[in-house]
Amino acid sequence: MRFKDAFEHVENYVIETRRELHRLAEPSDQEKNTFAFIIEEIKKLGFSYEIVEEFTVVAKLQTVRNGKTVALRADIDGLPVKENKHNLKRERTCISNRPDASHMCGHDAHVAMLLASMKVLKEIQDELVGTYYFCFEQGEELGRRKGVTAILNYLDEQCIDTVWAIHVYNKLKAGKICVDAGPRMAGVAGAMVKVIGKGGHGSRPDLSKNPVFVAANIVVNLAGVFENKIDANETVTLGITTIEGGGTMNVFSDEAKILGTFRFFNEEEGNKAVTAFKSVCEHTAAMYGCSVEFDERTRVLGRPIKTDAKCSQFAKQVLPSFIDSSCLASCVPWLASESFSTYARTYPSIFAFLGIKNDEKGAGAEHHSEFFDIDEDALLVGVKATVGYAISYAAKK
Structure with a gap:
């Protein structure tokens, strides 16, 4: 399979896409420009899509071979937080265009990784099996569930076999990824x-x-x-x-x-x-x-997020074919909360943590802090893990 070459082709894309999304940061349910950017990228990549809520969209990749149906999800909203032009150690690589909004939780990275995963999957489409849905959810930080409700209503008719999502995490070393089973985030x-x-x-x-x-x-x-x-x-x-x-x-x-x-x-x-x-x-x-x-x-x-035990076991088996086995790590549950709990109650799911902590680069401040920043070099690990889990589960017997 040509995914290794495709990963090389997407490395710069995921970083540049994350930076553009970071500059576009908008608060929950106000993601007009962010949404427009996502729609434009979906079109460029050649995917069909359906807008299911004002700023929420689901794209689709249907292969010609039968297989499982996999949904991949990213949240797109920023926070009403003014970011500091510096992180914990140095000046940022990019900063929000809006003084009243910023991506101080990492949702820009989530969207960039999902778009980059779509780019990889499109490149190797002729080798894939199954069906893939790519869900871009508005308003996660607001907690009113408008975006997630619209997505779940849409997915309810699609016979979904598993759902995958990643959240960047400041407590985990950059490039490490955790797919442990059980409680991951709090209710x-x-x-x-x-x-x-x-x-x-x-x-x-x-x-x-x-x-x-x-x-x-x-x-x-x-x-x-x-x-x-x-x-x-x-x-x-x-x-x-x-x-x-x-x-x-x-x-x-x-x-x-x-x-x-x-x-x-x-x-x-x-x-x-x-x-x-x-x-x-x-x-x-x-x-x-x-x-x-x-x-x-x-x-x-909102209820706690729990990663399904069988999905976790499967991910730990297949991911070493896509990322270095040393990237797999464990970490304690996180007491923050997230709307992905609704997906995890509905479908066998994985909620992965991707480490973005790098003291030398000043990345590792608390989420929602004005100093929050990520180590962008970790993003490709997130893309590889997303693609690896998706194509492996779609081919699962």
Whole structure:
């Protein structure tokens, strides 16, 4: 098979494509220019495609020989984060054209690797079997699932045998790839509540019911409750990111808000955490004569991502034919969350981590940080692994 030559032909393409996408960064569900770029590349590569949502598209490669049906997925959105022109060590190779948006999670790399994989598969199309779908998903960071829902509705009619996706990962050495089975990323639940009190003059707290004070006490009380309510053998994190209330130093406000999320690998424990959160909020507020209203997102919003054990075993068997066996690595699950959990619940799936950490190049900052950057030399490993798994699974007996 000619895939080795095809990989050489695509090395510069994947890097240059990633840089162009990085410059085009747009927030979730605003990916107009990014989407236009993807559509243009799909056309250049000669694939048929269907737009299934405003900025979500699925391309298709149908070979002439029977085989399995494989779906490959990439998320396309950026973040509303202003990136620093430097990474952890030096000036970036490229920077976003927009000061209010950037690819500080690596989705530009995901799209570039999928397009490059399409380019390789097209070059060796006459040697392939099966059917391939290439899914470009909008709005992953937003968590509203518009893109993923549209893709899954489309794939539901295609008899998909497996789905593959890669996420670049800052904790893994550049060029390493992890296809381990089991939990890979965490489930997520919202922790969002409005505390309703009674406003008044800052000089007379006795005539008011201060919701800011109540919100502060809720946060303090949560720590002790978690120790008693959550299984000590399980990991559930609570990230309170915002307390909002008032705006003037001598006026008690009528309301205050607490915003945050839970992350977990065991959905039962995630539900217990939400229940405990609601109980603390209600009882603490009642102590001070206040009440609470919960945002409808104070519930489990996304389940953990789990790589299928048989898919993982198969990948570990076949990938050494496409990448150096030393590239295969293991790493602990990641407590961030991702919409791929929906694919993984529907189809036998792999959610791979591709290492992009390189201290000499300044790559390895936390995802969503202004200093986040990737080692672009790792991208070809991601392309090889994607193509390797796809064509091997399509030919699987």
